[in-house]
Amino acid sequence: MFEAMRLRCALVISLAMACLLLMPALSAAQDKEQWLPLLCYRTGPYAPGGSGICGGMEDYFDLLNLKGGIDGIKLKWEECETAYSPPRGVECYERTKKEHGGAIVYHPISTGITYALMERATADKIPLTSIGYGRADAQFGGEIFPYTFPLVTTYWSQVTGKINYIASKEGGLDKLKGKKIALLYIDVAYGQETIPILKTLAEKYGFELGLFPVPAPGLEQSAQWLDIKRRFKADWVINRNWGISCTVPLKEAVRVGFSRDRIIGVWWCGSEEDVVPAGPAAKDYITTNFHGVGQEFPIIQEILENIYMKGKGNLPVTRVGTVYYNRGVIHGIITAEALRTAYKKFGAKPINGEQMKWALENLNIDEKRIKELGAEGFMPPLKTSPTDHEGGGWIRFQQWDGAKWKPISDWIAPMRDVVQAEVKRSAEDYAAKKGEKK
Amino acid sequence: MSETLLFALELTISGLLVGLMYSLVALGFVLIYKASGVFNFAQGDMTFLAALALASFVVKIPLWISLIVVLAIMLILAMAVERIVLKPLVARPPLVLFMATIGVAFFLQGLAQGIWGTQPRGLELGLADQTYDVAGMFISNMDILGAVVAGILLIALVWFFQKTKTGRALRAVSDDHEAALAVGIPLRKAWGITWAIAGIVAIVAGALWGSRVGVQASLALLALKALPVLIIGGIDSIPGAILGGLIIGAAENLAEGLIGPAVGGGIKNFFPYLLALIVLAVRPYGLFGREIIERV
Numbered sequence: 001m002f003e004a005m006r007l008r009c010a011l012v013i014s015l016a017m018a019c020l021l022l023m024p025a026l027s028a029a030q031d032k033e034q035w036l037p038l039l040c041y042r043t044g045p046y047a048p049g050g051s052g053i054c055g056g057m058e059d060y061f062d063l064l065n066l067k068g069g070i071d072g073i074k075l076k077w078e079e080c081e082t083a084y085s086p087p088r089g090v091e092c093y094e095r096t097k098k099e100h101g102g103a104i105v106y107h108p109i110s111t112g113i114t115y116a117l118m119e120r121a122t123a124d125k126i127p128l129t130s131i132g133y134g135r136a137d138a139q140f141g142g143e144i145f146p147y148t149f150p151l152v153t154t155y156w157s158q159v160t161g162k163i164n165y166i167a168s169k170e171g172g173l174d175k176l177k178g179k180k181i182a183l184l185y186i187d188v189a190y191g192q193e194t195i196p197i198l199k200t201l202a203e204k205y206g207f208e209l210g211l212f213p214v215p216a217p218g219l220e221q222s223a224q225w226l227d228i229k230r231r232f233k234a235d236w237v238i239n240r241n242w243g244i245s246c247t248v249p250l251k252e253a254v255r256v257g258f259s260r261d262r263i264i265g266v267w268w269c270g271s272e273e274d275v276v277p278a279g280p281a282a283k284d285y286i287t288t289n290f291h292g293v294g295q296e297f298p299i300i301q302e303i304l305e306n307i308y309m310k311g312k313g314n315l316p317v318t319r320v321g322t323v324y325y326n327r328g329v330i331h332g333i334i335t336a337e338a339l340r341t342a343y344k345k346f347g348a349k350p351i352n353g354e355q356m357k358w359a360l361e362n363l364n365i366d367e368k369r370i371k372e373l374g375a376e377g378f379m380p381p382l383k384t385s386p387t388d389h390e391g392g393g394w395i396r397f398q399q400w401d402g403a404k405w406k407p408i409s410d411w412i413a414p415m416r417d418v419v420q421a422e423v424k425r426s427a428e429d430y431a432a433k434k435g436e437k438k
Numbered sequence: 439m440s441e442t443l444l445f446a447l448e449l450t451i452s453g454l455l456v457g458l459m460y461s462l463v464a465l466g467f468v469l470i471y472k473a474s475g476v477f478n479f480a481q482g483d484m485t486f487l488a489a490l491a492l493a494s495f496v497v498k499i500p501l502w503i504s505l506i507v508v509l510a511i512m513l514i515l516a517m518a519v520e521r522i523v524l525k526p527l528v529a530r531p532p533l534v535l536f537m538a539t540i541g542v543a544f545f546l547q548g549l550a551q552g553i554w555g556t557q558p559r560g561l562e563l564g565l566a567d568q569t570y571d572v573a574g575m576f577i578s579n580m581d582i583l584g585a586v587v588a589g590i591l592l593i594a595l596v597w598f599f600q601k602t603k604t605g606r607a608l609r610a611v612s613d614d615h616e617a618a619l620a621v622g623i624p625l626r627k628a629w630g631i632t633w634a635i636a637g638i639v640a641i642v643a644g645a646l647w648g649s650r651v652g653v654q655a656s657l658a659l660l661a662l663k664a665l666p667v668l669i670i671g672g673i674d675s676i677p678g679a680i681l682g683g684l685i686i687g688a689a690e691n692l693a694e695g696l697i698g699p700a701v702g703g704g705i706k707n708f709f710p711y712l713l714a715l716i717v718l719a720v721r722p723y724g725l726f727g728r729e730i731i732e733r734v
Contacts, residue, residue: 045656047556187704213704222452223694244656254567255578277652279560
């Protein structure tokens, strides 16, 4: 009996010692991991967009981990399903913000969720990016929008690029006078986002702006299209919808005999998922984009070779290289480059939200770095600062040829003077209202 | 003809054609309500499932075979709903059955996306979109096709319910479950037939709407368009569903086109519900609904 007790004691002591010995190793392993909560939507009506973006982003993270992580630090992430719903987005944020030592950045992938989280994230000192969506005036940064980053390009930059494009087709900005441009938009915050800047541009260049709101979900738009064609007699239509309401205009345009190469879609109406359901009606339709489409880029080839050829990957291989997939990859690249910037400044160990904010305000992904990443032609240069949370605003145009998107322009700069003036006015207005609220 | 008048006429015609397609969706609700007194929350999702299945098959096999396969799927689904969901709930209050259909709705949406994926699809019925200029107005061949198919189906259903033995049995079930059982009408069989017919209606609605706007999960939201149709027409009336659809289709188009610009637009979804509220206040059972007098 005494022997048995001795044996048990020895076993307990051995286990305790093993734990003590293993603890630093476990802690070291944690030190070598950077945790990221991901707000995704793989269910509901907007699942094609959410699944594509999250799938692309996670495949890129997987690729980085296969290559040893960023400066030796591997990425670990966890998805939370928002179904594109702001209340669920807020719930996901609150549930995950303190996990694994605390969240350092969120990509809401939804303008509605971005609006719902802005003040919370600022209070919690966690950066909120909105890559190609969200609140445009947040590019002002500074003390008004310290933790909100509408990176790469905003809706306002985009819409000035669209007017530039239309002007180029009409023969110059001076030829816009007297032209009629219809804004067909889904009647929610996201859809209304560009109205102020379009009004400014209409006044400046003398074109007539017609507003045609579409109540969500926008399954039926015949009245709007009859109005656009019959009464307003639009020369151009800007398609600013989301989900099925992006596809419906292409079919309606056929019904009223409106040429599709005179419809310019927002990039959220510029995916394969928006045009394929419209069939032949989508041919010649033009949209904006802020990244490349297709599989020919080295970075996409690398993902195919290292992830998909080995039977892994987040999505069916047919989706690799599509608009939403590549948009996910650009999300991944920006996140990883910000982390790399932060590790360079603060040391190669997991960082916090404030350090990530510093990194996002000091990002510099120039042509050289883009080439190193294998993303030449895939993404435009990006250089941010504490007072420029956008970092460039470059966009390009693409046209659907009936089978795939074809780029029809190089990177186009926004009308910075117009955008900056509106950003300043709107940001100060926001600050004043926030002050009143306090 | 003045430009405004022409515009109003065009809005009306376009609205009437679309309205008939709303009637199709509303009809699914009417059929199940007539036979079981249940408001079937899953009708929009049945439409989505039928459209998604059809869009998935039609790219691999001819349209007519695809339609037969989808018909088989909808019949199996009808039997499954009857056996698994409705049978255990016989003689339960209508609210319990309504709650069960909410469960069916979510299940069907998940099932459809689980099998055929979440990616939106096109649905080509072998007829290219074409627009005709009739007296200066745009009329789409697809809208005409939709209206004709909807019209034929509606007439067939009216005939079925009025003239056939099974149709009369189903009407008896809707009047009083217990009395129908007492005279030998098998309640469960009647429910099975009704869900199967609602499934066929879902296929027609799914095919027409899918070819019009593409097939994706948002198609299930068509149910929201059918609600004011049901309120206005009467939830237990097939002619009511037709008239309700026509009224809603024309009224929402005219409201959006003529009143919309004065109030900032975007009233197309809200206006039908306003009309429905007015009808509810004046005729709570709808224009064609059966007024039920109950002793309390």
